[in-house]
Amino acid sequence: FMEKVYVAVDIGASSGRLILSKLVDHKLKLKEVHRFKNGFANVQGHDRWDIDKLIAEILIGLEKIKKAGYNAVTLGIDTWAVDYVLVDSQGKKLQDPVSYRDARTEGSIERLTTDLPKKYIYQKTGIQFLDFNTLYQLFEEDKELLAKTDKIMMIPDYIGYVLTGTAVTEVTNASTTQMLSLREGLFDDHLLSKVNVKESQFPKLVEAGTVLGNLKEELKTTYDLPETKIITVATHDTASAVVGTPGIGQRWAYLSSGTWSLIGAELNTPENGEQAFRENYTNEWGAYGTYRFLKNIMGLWIIQSIKRELHDQYSFVELANLAEQEPPFQQFIDVNDQRFQNPANMISEIQAYCQETGQRIPITPGQLTMAVYSNLSLYYANELAILDTILNYRIDSLNIVGGGSNVKLMNQLTATIADVDVYAGPSEATAVGNIIVQMITEGDILNVYLARRIISHSFEIKKFTPEKNKYPQILQKYRDFLANKIDMKG
Ligand code: LFR
Numbered sequence: 001f002m003e004k005v006y007v008a009v010d011i012g013a014s015s016g017r018l019i020l021s022k023l024v025d026h027k028l029k030l031k032e033v034h035r036f037k038n039g040f041a042n043v044q045g046h047d048r049w050d051i052d053k054l055i056a057e058i059l060i061g062l063e064k065i066k067k068a069g070y071n072a073v074t075l076g077i078d079t080w081a082v083d084y085v086l087v088d089s090q091g092k093k094l095q096d097p098v099s100y101r102d103a104r105t106e107g108s109i110e111r112l113t114t115d116l117p118k119k120y121i122y123q124k125t126g127i128q129f130l131d132f133n134t135l136y137q138l139f140e141e142d143k144e145l146l147a148k149t150d151k152i153m154m155i156p157d158y159i160g161y162v163l164t165g166t167a168v169t170e171v172t173n174a175s176t177t178q179m180l181s182l183r184e185g186l187f188d189d190h191l192l193s194k195v196n197v198k199e200s201q202f203p204k205l206v207e208a209g210t211v212l213g214n215l216k217e218e219l220k221t222t223y224d225l226p227e228t229k230i231i232t233v234a235t236h237d238t239a240s241a242v243v244g245t246p247g248i249g250q251r252w253a254y255l256s257s258g259t260w261s262l263i264g265a266e267l268n269t270p271e272n273g274e275q276a277f278r279e280n281y282t283n284e285w286g287a288y289g290t291y292r293f294l295k296n297i298m299g300l301w302i303i304q305s306i307k308r309e310l311h312d313q314y315s316f317v318e319l320a321n322l323a324e325q326e327p328p329f330q331q332f333i334d335v336n337d338q339r340f341q342n343p344a345n346m347i348s349e350i351q352a353y354c355q356e357t358g359q360r361i362p363i364t365p366g367q368l369t370m371a372v373y374s375n376l377s378l379y380y381a382n383e384l385a386i387l388d389t390i391l392n393y394r395i396d397s398l399n400i401v402g403g404g405s406n407v408k409l410m411n412q413l414t415a416t417i418a419d420v421d422v423y424a425g426p427s428e429a430t431a432v433g434n435i436i437v438q439m440i441t442e443g444d445i446l447n448v449y450l451a452r453r454i455i456s457h458s459f460e461i462k463k464f465t466p467e468k469n470k471y472p473q474i475l476q477k478y479r480d481f482l483a484n485k486i487d488m489k490g
Helices: 051-067 108-112 118-125 134-139 143-148 155-164 171-177 189-194 237-243 274-278 301-309 316-324 346-356 365-391 408-418 429-441 448-458 474-489
Strands: 006-011 015-024 027-037 040-043 046-049 072-079 084-087 151-154 210-214 227-232 252-257 261-267 282-285 291-297 397-401 421-424 462-464
Touching: 006 051, 006 237, 006 429, 015 051, 015 429, 027 051, 027 429, 027 448, 051 072, 051 155, 072 155, 072 237, 072 429, 084 134, 084 143, 084 155, 108 134, 118 189, 118 274, 134 171, 134 189, 151 155, 151 171, 155 210, 155 227, 171 282, 227 429, 237 252, 237 261, 237 282, 237 291, 237 429, 252 365, 261 365, 274 365, 291 365, 301 316, 301 346, 301 365, 316 365, 316 408, 346 365, 365 408, 365 474, 397 408, 408 421, 408 462, 408 474, 429 448
Parallel strands: 006 072, 072 227, 252 397, 397 421
Antiparallel strands: 006 015, 015 027, 040 046, 084 151, 210 227, 252 261, 261 291, 282 291, 421 462
């Protein structure tokens, strides 16, 4: 009898980890075996990821797993989306990948859409307009470099390629390029030609849940590694997080709360009509033919940045404790304002925003944290109402997963303002979804529906119910605030 062991490699913008998992008595057990920092740094004029280091960390994590006595595992990789590696005909990367937060795509949407209407792109792809989508990054890409490029690989696909020698383009992540056609399910020629790339530059498209291959033998000369079979999971971290959501409630929505807050619903058919276009909702592809109808909200990035600027003097838990001592809603902030995407200093940016809008300026760590948490909650509640109108039904529960699901303060505020039941957890939903797709591929779990029942039983999921009339009119006031801002811009 061989115990089956699954490993999720989950790399986000600020950290990466290897999580080991087993099914024990029909319950998922998780154990973090390795954690490392991630971040971008300015190299050769651009903010770039250190991709070689990330790959080395994966191998170090695998060595630890071997040392712990596991000689054979399967492994899946997920990371953030949209970014890519340019690879030459020898299979070598041409440069370190540029981060989506790099300033090169400022104003790119406008430049690219002068002769190609936004509406046209949206009808084709159903993808929200974010200036960092691969489409705009390629539009700004160095043309000489592109000419030398044999293959364009998305980050997790590139990592899989270095580990196995086999290259694919996994669709959940590929959909975030804003270059896949909803109708054909393939890259759209017209959009590709707009940014001077050819379909043949992308490795072949595959669904989440296909076997990629085994670790390259040569890696074992440098590292002491277990037998490792790599499975292409839902390689976009958000797609894995949605698979890893318990899905509690009749008409549930999810909020994947990490560096970004991704709020939305799982759909079986895309929704790319007029209203979805106007509200800039996306139809990113999910595992098993689903669509992730969602919106990006700036999310914990704001808090991660504040924490860093306070020299990591306080942990997230400490910051939340300090915030709890402050009253909520002391100022309104449009947390999705572009200015918070990559400011030189987040704290001053928030303070300047409050100053310019004539509001109370948060000063202490507790005030700053409360300002961000209460405005994130407002933003979530507002989006849930928008989702209701687009989908034409009332969402009755919100499943919050990811690191942010640990913030009780925000869970409760969101339940109350949005007037929905909030179910919080698992906080490692991304790793869970990564592992679930491996288990389904290996035939250990039948499908996602059953997987979600297993998830509900395996983790402690906390329920938060709305407190009636606690903050009367607050959401309406916030909406008025957001609307006025739009008016001010003309
Ligand atoms: C979350 C995420 C979002 C994506 C953003 C950029 O980690 O993957 O889904 O929009 O990062 O890739």
